[in-house]
Amino acid sequence: MKRDSGSTLIELIVVIVILGILAVVAAPKxxxxxxxxxxxxxxxxxxALTSAFSMFSAKVDMPNSKIITKQLGGTSVRFLKINGQEIRINDIDNFPLILLPLYAGDSKDKALKDIQALADIDLSYDAKSNEGKADFNLVVTGDGGFYIFPKTDRFWSDKGEIKQCSLEYIPATTFNHQTSHFELHLSDC
Incomplete structure (x- = not known):
């Protein structure tokens, strides 16, 4: 009686080839x-932000909401206080406008604090320094909108590059004839 005490060289080569093929097929995934x-x-x-901004709009419409009115360049501007932050109200659809500091008392990170008051989101302004301390980075557009993009090991050089992998908030304006909404840009994530 003959006993086999191991694999033959051909069996070993077949196993290695099969593992190689599996590695090539699975690696891209x-x-x-x-x-x-x-x-x-x-x-x-x-x-999360769509829900938070919709709740903000609903709260503005409630009769007992405490709306604060301030003068800005001769125009009355409405704010709603949420979690200690006075967040500007868009007069078109009552959604929030996330703006850079408007008044002398506003801190430089007002937009960041406004978003964090509305939704519990780990957010920072680290886009240019590329430190990536938070889960998301913020770029404010200046028209009440903003971009949020995930932390990454790449350096973001301009808005065009940021827009390729981001969440954009587009507030309603008299020019765009639409309601405030979010758009995902996922072409280069």
């Missing part, structure tokens, strides 16, 4: 995990 994670985090942020 594993390389896209970071991209999938960035896309999922932006979709989650969109859901």
């Amino acid at each position: 594993f390389l896209n995990i970071q991209k999938d994670a960035r896309i999922a985090s932006l979709k989650g942020a969109k859901g």
